[in-house]
Amino acid sequence: MSRTIIYGTPGSTYTWSAQIALVEKKIPHELVEVAFGAHLQPPHRERHPFAKVPVLDHDGFVLYETQAILRYIDQLVPSPPLQPSDPRDAARMNQAIGILDAYFWRAAGPGVVGQRLFAVMRGLAPDEAVVQAAVPVVRTALSELDRFLGDRQFLAGDRLTMADIMVLPIVRYLLLTPEASLFDPHPRLRAWCERMSSRDSVRETEPQLARKG
Structure with missing residues (x-):
């Protein structure tokens, strides 16, 4: 087996x-x-x-x-596919993942979530200078992801891809911080997060830390 x-x-x-x-x-x-x-x-x-x-x-x-x-x-396991067959959708998926790995996670993870959630859990005060230095990169990343999403259901086309799966977790954590206000100009991105969060795969694997309250 x-x-x-x-x-x-x-x-x-x-x-x-x-x-x-x-x-x-x-x-x-x-x-x-x-x-x-x-x-x-x-x-x-x-x-x-x-x-x-x-x-x-x-x-x-x-x-x-x-x-x-x-x-x-x-x-x-080829089905359901997590990578688009359309070249442009595949390129957009790879671009979103590249943004996550090169810029977005580094700013949002250690820069915001690490300070607002994980430092506080360890009894430490957030380093506001670190947070503020990260915010411009996070703002730019959210703007680009919202642009990729447009009026579609997913970040790289009309079906779930690796881009959605990789971007969702850090978005979920960001929404638990005061910097959730950075999503205010991007209601479509919030709606995407809600749709993603309702999937069985997300609910079944959701860490305790990602749950509100």
Whole structure:
């Protein structure tokens, strides 16, 4: 019997993306928790030499980097597809993921969510200078994602793609911070988030940290 394991830290946006994709593909999986700090230790570094999460172990085939994991899953179980066949939609999907990985997550993750949510959880005061330095990048990213979305249901066409799966988690966390006001000019992006959040794959894998209240 096939066995699929995700090694990840609960609350990690990228771990959440991998789990969403697995549920969308109806691939049963086990989440093995890698506690914060344990990702730096030898057992996990043997799986991921750069000490990040998630890591996929599919019947002994070990794979890291979320994009690689999602593309592997998509080829492993072709239906429903998570990558568009239309060249322009595929390019837009790759562009949205590129923005996430290169700019959006770095600003929104450590810059806003890390200060507003995770620092407070550790009993620390948010560093307002860090937050304010991140806000312009977050504002630009939200504006571009809203432009990509337009009047369509998803970020890269008329069906769910890797772009939606990878962008959603950090958006969900941002909406729990005072910087949620950055979404005010983008009601379509808020509506997209609500639609995505209602999917079974998102509800089944939702970390406690992402829940309001």
